[in-house]
Amino acid sequence: MPSKVVVLNFIGIVLQYAVLGLLYYFLFMVLQVAYRDLRGERAAGRAREEAAPTVADRESARLVVVDAGPVAMSKPAYELAETVSIGRGEENDIVVADSFVSHEHALITRYKHGFWLTDLGSTNGTLHNNRRVGQEILLKDGDLIAVGAVTFRFAR
Amino acid sequence: MDTRRECALLLLAGAVLLAGVLSVELAGGTVDYQALGVAAGLTLAWLLAAFTLRRAGHGGDGLLLPLAAVLTALGLIMVLRLKPELYFVQALWAAIGLAAFLAAAFLFRRAERWSEYKYFWGLAGIVLLLATALFGVDIGGNRNWLILGPVHFQPSEFAKLLIVLFLAAYLSERREVLTFATRSFGPFVLPQPRVMAPLLAVWGLAMLMLVAQRDLGAALLYFGTATIMIYLASGRAGYLWWGTGMFAVGAALAYALYPHVRVRIDIWLDPWTDPSGKAYQIVQSLFALGSGGVLGSGLGYGFPRLIPEVHTDFIFAAIGEELGLAGAGAVMMLYILMVYRAFRVALLAPTPFRALLAGGLAVLLALQVLVIVGGVTKFLPLTGVTLPLVSYGGSSVVATFILLGMVLAMSERRPADA
Numbered sequence: 256m257p258s259k260v261v262v263l264n265f266i267g268i269v270l271q272y273a274v275l276g277l278l279y280y281f282l283f284m285v286l287q288v289a290y291r292d293l294r295g296e297r298a299a300g301r302a303r304e305e306a307a308p309t310v311a312d313r314e315s316a317r318l319v320v321v322d323a324g325p326v327a328m329s330k331p332a333y334e335l336a337e338t339v340s341i342g343r344g345e346e347n348d349i350v351v352a353d354s355f356v357s358h359e360h361a362l363i364t365r366y367k368h369g370f371w372l373t374d375l376g377s378t379n380g381t382l383h384n385n386r387r388v389g390q391e392i393l394l395k396d397g398d399l400i401a402v403g404a405v406t407f408r409f410a411r
Numbered sequence: 412m413d414t415r416r417e418c419a420l421l422l423l424a425g426a427v428l429l430a431g432v433l434s435v436e437l438a439g440g441t442v443d444y445q446a447l448g449v450a451a452g453l454t455l456a457w458l459l460a461a462f463t464l465r466r467a468g469h470g471g472d473g474l475l476l477p478l479a480a481v482l483t484a485l486g487l488i489m490v491l492r493l494k495p496e497l498y499f500v501q502a503l504w505a506a507i508g509l510a511a512f513l514a515a516a517f518l519f520r521r522a523e524r525w526s527e528y529k530y531f532w533g534l535a536g537i538v539l540l541l542a543t544a545l546f547g548v549d550i551g552g553n554r555n556w557l558i559l560g561p562v563h564f565q566p567s568e569f570a571k572l573l574i575v576l577f578l579a580a581y582l583s584e585r586r587e588v589l590t591f592a593t594r595s596f597g598p599f600v601l602p603q604p605r606v607m608a609p610l611l612a613v614w615g616l617a618m619l620m621l622v623a624q625r626d627l628g629a630a631l632l633y634f635g636t637a638t639i640m641i642y643l644a645s646g647r648a649g650y651l652w653w654g655t656g657m658f659a660v661g662a663a664l665a666y667a668l669y670p671h672v673r674v675r676i677d678i679w680l681d682p683w684t685d686p687s688g689k690a691y692q693i694v695q696s697l698f699a700l701g702s703g704g705v706l707g708s709g710l711g712y713g714f715p716r717l718i719p720e721v722h723t724d725f726i727f728a729a730i731g732e733e734l735g736l737a738g739a740g741a742v743m744m745l746y747i748l749m750v751y752r753a754f755r756v757a758l759l760a761p762t763p764f765r766a767l768l769a770g771g772l773a774v775l776l777a778l779q780v781l782v783i784v785g786g787v788t789k790f791l792p793l794t795g796v797t798l799p800l801v802s803y804g805g806s807s808v809v810a811t812f813i814l815l816g817m818v819l820a821m822s823e824r825r826p827a828d829a
Contacts, residue, residue, distance in 0.1 A: 267437035271709045273430045274488070275734060278741045281423045281481055285474055285748055288416065292755075338587075362587040366763060373587040390584055391763075 316370055316394075316411045318349070318363075324404035326353045333407075335370060339363045341402055342375070353403035355379050360402055363394070370394045370409070379403065413473075414465050420477035421461055424484050425454025431488030431710065438711025439495075446491060449502045453487075460509055464819075469516060471819035472756060478749045479512070479800060479815050483808070485742065486801035489729055492710055493722040497803055504805040508812035515816025522820060526580035526764055533577030539566040540616060544623040567620070567629045568810035571636075572817070574613070575775055578637060579768035582644035586763060589645035613637040614657050627675065628782055628794030634658055635778045640771045644763075679792040692719050696787050699732035700739075707735025722803040724795050727787045742801070743784070749815075750777045756822040769821040772814050 316335040320328050329350065333339070339348045342360035351360070357377035364371050374381040374388040381388045382401035394400075398409040428450045436442045457480045464471065483505050491498040519525065525532075543566045548556045557566050582589070614637075617630040638654030665672045674689055682690035682697070695718040702708065715721050715729035722729075731739040753773030760766035776799060783798050785791035797807040 263437060267434055268709075270430050270434035270437065274427060274434060274710070275706070275737050275741070277423060277427045277430060278481070278485075278738070281420065281427065281477075282741060282744055282748075284416075284420055284423070285478065288474060289748065289751070364587060367761060375588050391587075 316409065318400070318407040319410055320405065321399065321408045322406040324353075326351060326403070326405050328405065335363060335365070337365050340375075342377075351402050351405050353405065356403035356405075361388070361400075372400060414461070417461050417473040417477060418458060420474075421457045421480055422454070424457065424477055424480035425451070427481055428454065428484035428487060431484065432491055435488060435492045435710050438709070446498060449499065450484075450487070453483075453502060453505060456506060456509055460513055463513060464516065467517070469520075469819075470823045471516060472752055472822040474752050475749070475815050475819050475822070476512070478745055478752070479812065482742070482745055482749075482800040483508075485730070485738075486726070486798075486803070486808075488710065489726050489733075489801065490722055490803050492733065493715060493726070493729060494803065497722065500805075501803055501808070504808045507805070508809045511809050512812040512816040512819070515813045516819045519817045519820035520823060522765060522768060522817075523762075525576070526583075529577050529580035532573045533581070536570040536573030536577065537616065539570040539573070540620065543567060544619060547624060565804070565806040567626065568806040569813075571629075571632065571775060572772075572810060572814060574633065575636060575640070575771040576768065578613075578640050579764055579771050582640060583762075583764040583767045586644040589641065589650075590647060614661070617661070626795070627672065627792075628786075628796035631782055631794060632775065632778055632796065634661075636771060636775045639774045639778075640767060643757075643770045643774075644767055675792050675794070679789065682789070692725070693787075693789055693793055695719075696725055696728040697789060699728045700788065703732040703735045703739075705736045707731070707733050707738055709733060723797060724783060724802065725787055726802050727784055727798050730801075746776075746780045746799075750780075752822075753818045756818055759824070760821060761824075765821050769818055772818050776811070776814060 317332050318335060318339075319332045320330075333349050336348070340359065340362050341347055341349045341351060342358050343351060343353065343356045344358040347359070357375070357379070359375045360377040361381040362373045362375055364373070370393070371391045372381070372383055372388060372394055373391045382399075383392050384399050385401075394409045396409065396411045400407045400409060429447065432446055432450050433442075436446065457476065461473075461476055464476075487498065487501055487505065490501045543557055546557065548558055548563075556563055613633055617634040620626045620630045620633070634654070634657075638651060638658075641650045641654075642648065662672075666676060678685070678690040678693060682694050684690070686694040699713065699715055699718060702713065707713070710733050713729075713732040715732050718725045718728055727739065727742070730742055734741075750773050753769055753776065757766045757770035757773060760769055779796055779799055782791065782794055783796045783802075786793035786795075797804050799811040800808060
């Protein structure tokens with residue numbers, strides 16, 4: 256019959272290893288969940304890629320020049336890529352040659368499934384449905400955007 | 412992930428806690444049933460919290476709470492081992508932290524609404540920090556404590572969260588300006604000065620903390636987080652160069668002007684010039700880590716109390732000594748998984764603001780672990796920050812739980828109310 260001290264020591268040693276063992280079993284279970292999530296996300300990504308052409312079709316958007324005023328625009332309508340910059344400077348995607356327009360005036364970016372309009376701190380501001388743009392705005396079909404003397408319509 | 416699995420993970424965390432507490436007590440020779448009761452109660456509280464979240468229809472990430480629970484469990488075991496008189500206090504803080512976690516998880520479901528008051532949050536954070544700089548009290552070498560009646564707390568722990576909230580709101584609104592309205596000079600990108608203002612402000616704040624409070628760790632955390640968040644928002648690596656450059660200038664100035672910074676660097680480069688004086692703490696920490704070996708000495712069988720402040724900043728060295736490389740490695744993996752889950756939340760977020768908030772919080776957590784584990788293992792110059800959730804300290808535990816609650820709220824996938 257082993258003494259009480261020996262039994263307690265034995266339990267103590269078992270518990271010491273149990274702490275580490277339980278810790279690693281916990282890590283194993285967490286990694287299992289994380290791995291399953293990753294695989295799920297990759298499968299979802301692949302499914303999205305396969306469906307991509309039609310999605311791109313549906314998600315294309317245009318800026319139609321509604322009213323150019325006295326300003327000569329290069330095109331009647333512009334296809335929107337990932338990011339489109341608007342301004343007086345030559346390096347912009349859409350050049351608006353109007354002295355009331357800033358060099359870097361406004362920007363339309365695509366984020367997830369929407370197009371967002373931002374004013375780049377222009378002097379005379381950008382109007383979205385006749386309201387001055389403060390924060391980023393999610394564009395909807397038919398929205399009117401005014402930069403200087405030019406008005407665009409957003410079409411999806 | 413289903414609720415059953417989350418409950419299994421939480422029960423496992425509870426089992427770690429009970430086994431750890433019991434082995435510490437057996438090694439010490441006395442079994443205190445109260446300590447075991449508190450451990451069981453805390454396990455029950457974790458389960459209850461998970462159940463409350465699911466019951467209320469919260470669809471957040473199911474791994475965050477179990478990961479937090481197991482780190483808290485390790486922290487409690489080590490506090491019981493190192494400073495038994497603080498065990499019940501730390502358990503109380505863990506319970507308060509859990510309540511704060513739940514509150515944050517529900518309150519930040521409407522994070523967009525909070526983000527409208529961004530200047531208020533930013534200002535509140537700065538006021539908290541300035542108040543500490545002016546009325547701070549020196550406890551344990553860092554002048555970053557405020558005393559309000561019976562409560563002692565470290566405002567910088569909470570101010571971190573406010574500043575990240577402010578930066579996420581501010582930067583998500585201006586990410587286009589940051590990305591496009593720039594002039595480049597070689598590898599350097601210079602945006603309009605007023606866009607750079609918040610970065611400059613945070614830099615100033617970090618330098619102030621460095622100088623007035625000798626809080627090297629916090630300064631590094633704030634500045635690093637702000638720089639990386641600007642990078643996350645703009646996708647321009649140029650900002651990282653700016654951040655590194657500004658930090659290098661600040662660090663060089665601090666090294667030249669302040670003796671306490673010089674001491675920290677010198678003992679990092681060569682602790683063996685003064686191993687029993689200035690470098691005593693770091694040298695003891697290195698001995699502790701080295702003597703731990705692969706499986707450690709066992710809880711209660713090492714000599715971690717030779718390290719000053721072992722229950723707060725140096726708790727990682729104690730884990731390395733008594734649980735060995737196996738235990739310390741497990742702790743690192745737990746943090747890696749936690750940070751990975753937070754970044755995953757950022758990647759899956761529906762709006763730029765939510766992505767930046769989750770990403771910023773992930774960066775904050777990752778940097779804090781890097782700074783203190785790097786410091787304790789002499790990989791980086793030592794700076795006093797806590798090891799999140801594991802170190803003893805109420806402010807740190809509660810603030811980290813709030814951080815995780817915010818990430819949990821961001822991880823919920825709901826239709827965006829644009």
